[in-house]
Amino acid sequence: MIGRFLSELRGRRIVGVRTKEGKVLVPPLEYDPATGEPVTGEFVEVGPAGTVTTWAFVPEPGAGHPLDRPFAWALIKLDGADTALVHAVDAGDPQRLRAGMRVWPVWSDHPAGQITDISCFVPEVTDIVVNVRTEYRLQAGGALRVFLEGIERGVFLGGRCDTCAKVYVPYRLTCPECGNAIPETLELPDTGTITTFAINNLPDPRAPEVPFVSAYILLDGSDIPMIALIGDVPAHEVRQGMRVKAVWVPELERTASMANIRWFAPTGEHDVERP
Ligand SMILES: [Zn+2]
Numbered sequence: 644m645i646g647r648f649l650s651e652l653r654g655r656r657i658v659g660v661r662t663k664e665g666k667v668l669v670p671p672l673e674y675d676p677a678t679g680e681p682v683t684g685e686f687v688e689v690g691p692a693g694t695v696t697t698w699a700f701v702p703e704p705g706a707g708h709p710l711d712r713p714f715a716w717a718l719i720k721l722d723g724a725d726t727a728l729v730h731a732v733d734a735g736d737p738q739r740l741r742a743g744m745r746v747w748p749v750w751s752d753h754p755a756g757q758i759t760d761i762s763c764f765v766p767e768v769t770d771i772v773v774n775v776r777t778e779y780r781l782q783a784g785g786a787l788r789v790f791l792e793g794i795e796r797g798v799f800l801g802g803r804c805d806t807c808a809k810v811y812v813p814y815r816l817t818c819p820e821c822g823n824a825i826p827e828t829l830e831l832p833d834t835g836t837i838t839t840f841a842i843n844n845l846p847d848p849r850a851p852e853v854p855f856v857s858a859y860i861l862l863d864g865s866d867i868p869m870i871a872l873i874g875d876v877p878a879h880e881v882r883q884g885m886r887v888k889a890v891w892v893p894e895l896e897r898t899a900s901m902a903n904i905r906w907f908a909p910t911g912e913h914d915v916e917r918p
Contacts, residue, residue: 644660644670644671644672644673644682645670645671647671647686648670648671649756649757649758649760650756651686651688652754652756652757652758652760652761653754653755653756653760654754655691655750655754655760656688656691657669657688657689657690657691657721657728657748657761658671658686658687658688658689659671659686659687659689659721659723659724659726660672660682660683660684660685660686660687661682661683661685661686661687662675662677662678662680662682662683663675663678663680663682663683664677664678666725666726667687667689667723667724667725667726668682668724668725668726669689669721669724669725669726669727669728670728671686687723688723689721689722689723689724690721690722690723690724690748691721691747691748692721692722692745692746692747692748692767693719693720693721693722693724693727693728693745693746693764694719694720694722694743694744694745694746695717695718695719695732695740695741695742695743695744695745695746696717696718696719696720696727696742697717697718697742698715698716698717698718698732698740698742699715699716699717700713700714700715700737700740701713701714701715701716702737708731709731709759709762709763710731710733710763712733713737714731714732714733714734714763715731715732715734715737715740716729716730716731716732717729717730717731717732717740717746717764719732719746719764730748730758730761730763730764731763731764732744732746732763732764732765732766733749733763733764733765734765734766739766744766744767745766745767746764746765746766746767747764747765747767748761748762748763748764749761749762749763749764749765750762783899785816786813786814786815786816787813788899789814789828790812790813790814791899791900791901792899793814793828793830794897794899794900794901794903794904795897795898795899795900795903797833797891797894797897797903798830798831798833799812799813799830799831799832799833799862799889800812800813800814800828800829800830800831801813801814801828801829801830801831801862801864801865802814802815802816802825802827802828802829803825803827803829804818804820804821804823804825805823805825805826806818806821806823807820807821809866809867810829810831810864810865810866810867811825811865811866811867812831812862812865812867812869813869814828814829829864831862831863831864831865832862832863832864833862833888833889833891834862834863834886834887834888834889834910835860835861835862835863835865835868835886835887835888835907836860836861836863836884836885836886836887836915837858837859837860837873837881837882837883837884837885837887837907838858838859838860838861838868838883839858839859839868839883840856840857840858840859840873840881840882840883841856841857841858842854842855842856842878842879842881843855843856843857849872849902850872851872851874851905851906854878855872855873855874855878856872856873856876856878856881857870857871857872857873858870858871858872858873858881858887858907860887860907871889871904871906871907872905872906872907873887873906873907873908874890874905874906874907874908875890875906875908875909876908876909882914884914884915884916885909885914886909886910886911886912886913886914886915887907887908887909887910888907888908888910889904889906889907890904890905890906890907890908891903891904891905892904892905
C-alpha cells in the first residue's frame with residue numbers, strides 16, 4: 644500500500660485506497676481502521692489541493708523538520724479523500740492559519756519516492772497585488788481629426804448648425820440639439836472668456852505647476868465652452884469672466900494634438916459680465 648503511494652508521489656500524484664464502504668483513505672492503509680476489514684485495493688487519485696482540518700504551529704523548527712522557518716504541522720484533507728494526511732504547511736504568519744484553509748502542495752524538484760517529494764503545502768493563492776501600467780492611443784474620429792488638423796495649423800475649428808445657428812467647438816458632424824448635419828467648418832479666434840474653473844492641487848504632467856487651474860473657456864463666437872488649462876497667472880487670481888488667449892507652442896513643434904496649446908493666459912482686457 645505505502646509502496647504504491649510513494650511511487651505515485653514520484654510522479655507527482657497523490658493516491659488513496661477505497662474501502663468496502665466506499666471511503667477513500669489517504670495515505671492508503673491495508674485495513675479500514677473503522678471496521679478492521681481489508682480495503683478493496685482500488686487506488687484513487689486525490690487532491691492535489693486540500694483543506695486544513697487542524698494544525699500545530701512550530702515557531703522554532705528543529706534539525707529534522709522539513710522547513711528551516713516557522714511552519715505548521717497540519718492535518719490536510721485532500722480533495723476526494725475521506726481521511727486527512729499529516730504534512731507541513733508553510734503559511735508564514737501563523738495568523739493566516741485556520742481550519743478550512745485551502746492549501747496546495749509544493750513538489751520537490753528531485754522526487755525520490757518519499758513523503759518529502761511534497762516539500763510542504765502552501766496556502767491557496769486567492770489574490771495577487773501587481774503594478775499595471777496601461778497606455779492608450781486614441782484614434783481620432785472624423786470630426787475630431789478635422790479639429791486637430793486645425794489645431795496643427797494654430798486654428799480652432801468649430802461648426803455652425805444651419806437650423807439653430809449654434810456654434811460648436813470642437814467641430815462636430817451633427818448638431819446635438821437638432822440632429823442636423825453640420826456641413827462646414829468655421830474658424831474661431833483663439834481668444835475667449837472663462838465661464839467656470841477649478842483649482843487643482845494634484846500634479847498633472849500637462850500642467851505648468853501645482854496648484855494649476857483648469858477652466859471652461861467660451862471662445863469668441865462659440866456657444867459651447869471648451870476645457871483647457873489656464874497659465875501665466877497665479878491660481879488665486881483666476882476668475883469667471885476673465886478674458887484669455889491661447890498660448891501656442893512654436894510652429895515647428897506643432898503636431899495634430901491638443902498639446903499645441905500650452906494653456907490660455909489672461910489678455911489684460913476688462914472682465915466680461917455674466918459670460
Ligand atoms: Zn442645431
